[in-house]
Amino acid sequence: MLKINKLHKSYPIGDSSLHVLKGIDLSVESGEMVAIMGSSGSGKSTLLNIIGMLDEADEGEYILDNVPIKNLTEKKAAIYRNKFLGFIFQSFNLINYKNAIENVALPLYYQGLKRKERLEKGLFHLEKVGLKDWAHHLPNELSGGQKQRVAIARALAANPKLLLADEPTGALDTKTSYEIMEFIQSLNDEGKTILMVTHEEDIANMCKRIVRLKDGVIMEDTFVEQVRASQYV
Amino acid sequence: MFDRDLWSEIFNSIKKNKLRTFLTGFSVAWGIFILVLLLGSVKGLQNGFAKEFNDDASNSIFIFASTTTKPYGGFDAGRRIILKNKDIEYIKGSFEGSFEYISGRFNKFLPIKHNKEKATFPIRAVHPDHQFIEKTIINKGRFLTQQDLDSRAKVVVLGKKVVEELFKEEEALGNTVEINGYIYTVVGVFSDEGNEREERNVYVPITTFQMIYGNTDQLAQILLTYNPKFSLAEAINFSEVLEELFKRRLIIDPEDQGAIYLNNKAEQFSDVSNFTFILSIMSISIGVLILIAGIVGIGNILVFIIKERTKEIGIRKALGARPSQVIKLVILESVFITSIAGLGGMLFGSGLLALLGPLIDSPGFSNPSVDMLTIIIATIILVISGLLAGLIPAINAANVKPIVALRAD
Ligand SMILES: Nc1ncnc2c1ncn2[C@@H]1O[C@H](COP(=O)(O)OP(=O)(O)OP(=O)(O)O)[C@@H](O)[C@H]1O
Ligand SMILES: [Mg+2]
Numbered sequence: 058m059l060k061i062n063k064l065h066k067s068y069p070i071g072d073s074s075l076h077v078l079k080g081i082d083l084s085v086e087s088g089e090m091v092a093i094m095g096s097s098g099s100g101k102s103t104l105l106n107i108i109g110m111l112d113e114a115d116e117g118e119y120i121l122d123n124v125p126i127k128n129l130t131e132k133k134a135a136i137y138r139n140k141f142l143g144f145i146f147q148s149f150n151l152i153n154y155k156n157a158i159e160n161v162a163l164p165l166y167y168q169g170l171k172r173k174e175r176l177e178k179g180l181f182h183l184e185k186v187g188l189k190d191w192a193h194h195l196p197n198e199l200s201g202g203q204k205q206r207v208a209i210a211r212a213l214a215a216n217p218k219l220l221l222a223d224e225p226t227g228a229l230d231t232k233t234s235y236e237i238m239e240f241i242q243s244l245n246d247e248g249k250t251i252l253m254v255t256h257e258e259d260i261a262n263m264c265k266r267i268v269r270l271k272d273g274v275i276m277e278d279t280f281v282e283q284v285r286a287s288q289y290v
Numbered sequence: 291m292f293d294r295d296l297w298s299e300i301f302n303s304i305k306k307n308k309l310r311t312f313l314t315g316f317s318v319a320w321g322i323f324i325l326v327l328l329l330g331s332v333k334g335l336q337n338g339f340a341k342e343f344n345d346d347a348s349n350s351i352f353i354f355a356s357t358t359t360k361p362y363g364g365f366d367a368g369r370r371i372i373l374k375n376k377d378i379e380y381i382k383g384s385f386e387g388s389f390e391y392i393s394g395r396f397n398k399f400l401p402i403k404h405n406k407e408k409a410t411f412p413i414r415a416v417h418p419d420h421q422f423i424e425k426t427i428i429n430k431g432r433f434l435t436q437q438d439l440d441s442r443a444k445v446v447v448l449g450k451k452v453v454e455e456l457f458k459e460e461e462a463l464g465n466t467v468e469i470n471g472y473i474y475t476v477v478g479v480f481s482d483e484g485n486e487r488e489e490r491n492v493y494v495p496i497t498t499f500q501m502i503y504g505n506t507d508q509l510a511q512i513l514l515t516y517n518p519k520f521s522l523a524e525a526i527n528f529s530e531v532l533e534e535l536f537k538r539r540l541i542i543d544p545e546d547q548g549a550i551y552l553n554n555k556a557e558q559f560s561d562v563s564n565f566t567f568i569l570s571i572m573s574i575s576i577g578v579l580i581l582i583a584g585i586v587g588i589g590n591i592l593v594f595i596i597k598e599r600t601k602e603i604g605i606r607k608a609l610g611a612r613p614s615q616v617i618k619l620v621i622l623e624s625v626f627i628t629s630i631a632g633l634g635g636m637l638f639g640s641g642l643l644a645l646l647g648p649l650i651d652s653p654g655f656s657n658p659s660v661d662m663l664t665i666i667i668a669t670i671i672l673v674i675s676g677l678l679a680g681l682i683p684a685i686n687a688a689n690v691k692p693i694v695a696l697r698a699d
Contacts (some may be wrong), residue, residue: 102542111608131613131688139610150605150696154302166609184318213611 058219059108059249060084066103076243077103079273080213081117085252087218090245090283092261093254095270101254102223108252109142109221110134120171122218139167143212145222145253149204151196158183158192162213182210191286202233209240220244222253225258232290238263239286259284300623301597310591317586318675322632322668325577325638326660332569334650334658338591339562349390349520350423351529352553353512355535362543372542375500375507378417380539381514381532388517388528393417394496394509402492403468411452413469413492415499422480423513426493431463431478438477438495445498446502447478449489469494472502481677485585503541557695582673585679591625592683602694603687613688620687624680625673632672636665 066078077100093101106112107119108124119126122141129137129157133166143164144150151160162179171224183189188205196204205225212220225241226234238260243263246249253264258261269277293298304311355371378394393416400408420426429450438445446467453462462476474494482488500506517526533552534544541550598602603616640660646658 106693109608110695111691135607135610135612137609144608146696151602151607152602152605153420154306167606167612167615172294211609215575 058085058089058122060118061108062118064104064107065116065118066100066107066112067224067258068181071283076187076271078107079248080116080274081213081273083268083275083278085130085250087250088245089270090113090242090251090264091253091266092264093252093268093270094256094258094261095276097256099270101270101272105160105223105252105254109144115116120221133245135167139164139215141218143215143217144203145220147224147226147227149196149208149228151207151211152219153197154210156193157188157210160196160207160287161211164211168215178214182213183207185213186210202236203227204254205233205237206240207275209237209244213244214219218250220249220251222251224254224256226255226257234260235286236287239290242283242286268276296619296622299619300626301420303599303623304447304627307595308593310594314587314591315627316579317587318628318631318672319635319638321577321584322672323639323666324580325573325668326636326643328573328577329570329664330578330639330643330647330660331567331655333660334647334655335569336566337658338657341564349518349525350603351514351516351532353376353514353532354510354551355540355555356548356551358542358546359548360543360546362546363541371542373512375509377509377536377539378512378555381512384436384535385532386526388520390515391419391422392512392514393420393423394512395420396508397512398499398503399617400457402452402466402471407456407458409452409455410494411449413494413499415494417496417498418515422516424488426480426488429479429481431476433478433480434493434495439497440480441539442474442498442501443495444474445477445495446474447472447480448476449491449495450479450481450490451486451489452492453479463671468501493621499621515697526554526557529557554629572613578634578671581675585675586629588624588627588676589681589682590659592620592680593686595682596620596687599688600695602692602695604692607690607692608696617684618688620633620684621680624683625676628676628679629669629672632668636668636672640665656675 058110061081061083064078065076067074067076069075086203093104103112105268107114108121110129110233113129121137123272124137126137152163155163158179159245161182162175165175165178180189180192183192186209188203188206188210191199191203191207196207205228209225221240222241223254226237232255240255241251242263251264255261262281263286264281265283266278266280268275302518304622341482343695353373357372358365358367358369358371361367373394373465375394378392381389382393393595395414396418398413398415399410400410400413400415414420416434418436420647423427424431428447431447433447448456448462452530456467458467462479465476466473468474480489480493487595496509502506504536514515516528520528529552533550536542536550537544537546540550606616648658650658
């Protein structure tokens, strides 16, 4: 699914620069569910953003679904993001003046689908996350867990191959976190490849593989026995 | 373009910034409103001038003769120059194609009688072409003809005011008037678009009057119109050539400014059209300056709105919005605000002119109005203004980096 070789990334800070990623090698197969862990500032989000084509590496190779990602124009990057990737963020990042169904349907708009088709698909995905009845509510009328489920529905709407989640449960309480994880696991069961950044060991253990970052390099990369979230719900 | 979501997004952002949208929209509307009023006023001036000039054909040249002011060719200064019938024949023979109509003229003030009514009117002895040079409008009967001149007929064409005074309720056409003991038949009644004073004139065949009053071949003036296809420059050149040749023909010093005088409408006309042209340019400049203020205002607001929406634009980009789509969103919003506001100002301005314009009719300023062309040009200016106003904010928006936007919490 994706292959990363000797990836480097620095951020300029004043006159000097901060070397954040110092040679990352990582490959993820289709159908995997990977947790990326590490202390704050270790470069987790940076790595995820590069994988998500929201940011570009300085050095190294990144191949996504057999397409080398290098020197993309903004337009190309936008098309790939739209086609291959679904994003889930810690702070949900819903558009606050659009209701749930409009938020979910937005990626489909950028795919060029007709309005009717968009709303049908949007409703289908909202139903999947159990929020069909909330379709016409604005984000500020929803709880944190509901918002994150709308965000997941939005990430799924364009039927991406790879879901990228940056601390998807970071802003949620434990119970809600498990509910969300249960749903993400079910997506993985259906075959979606999932990469998520998390700080929490219990959440990481609900994935199938844990990659630990430290000071910009991968310190540990292990496959784990997946803990099912359903047993806690 | 007619994409429901795009428009619903535009309306959303307008709705969220009602006051600011209104204020900038107002400045654009105001700019267009002033522009329309200014252009309408210039049009009013043009109409006013055109009306003044309509008295005679706008391509007319009048030739007057006077006395010489310089000795020349063996003659002393102070010699009286007299135009004659053969001068008209000379022009006819030498300037075929350069002139359109030509007529001689001299005036006499004589009492005219009909039954008991008697009054003095200016009587103009002219050729048939005079009708077209003076733009005389025949209401009844006919104007003078070549036949009248050849037979030295005693016929008159009376102005409307003359008829009113002499005939009252009676039918004038076919009736007679008496001038200095001679009986003339009324063959026509005329009015004049230029002014009512013209309608107090009486026309008689020039040959008739030349025979009765001194049996001469003299004229006071020669009036002609130049070929209407002439450009202003050609027309002015034609009258200069005429003047030069007449001076040579009548033995007048080429430098003598007093002996003969050519009054060319083309020269006056070119002055007036230059004047109104400069006025138009000035009012367009003022309108455009006001518009620019409006555009800068809208641009400012949009830049601000984009700042506020950085995060949203970042999200959109993460979801797959292409830069071109983001640009379209911003520019359309700008074009929409400018166009609606501008159209409002335009409708208000032209509505005001349509309502009040026809009521205004004073000398030199008449029926201020805007024509279709002005409206079309203003509309194009508006759309371009909208594009310009949206350009910088749109580029800002397109340059938003999704990570930066998403991090901005
Ligand atoms: N655009 C940027 N410019 C400068 N420095 C940056 C930028 N983005 C990230 N950094 C720095 O790079 C380092 C890694 O950041 P990153 O966000 O990847 O960390 P993280 O592992 O996700 O941390 P956290 O767990 O707190 O989210 C941090 O020190 C951060 O300050
Ligand atoms: Mg992070």
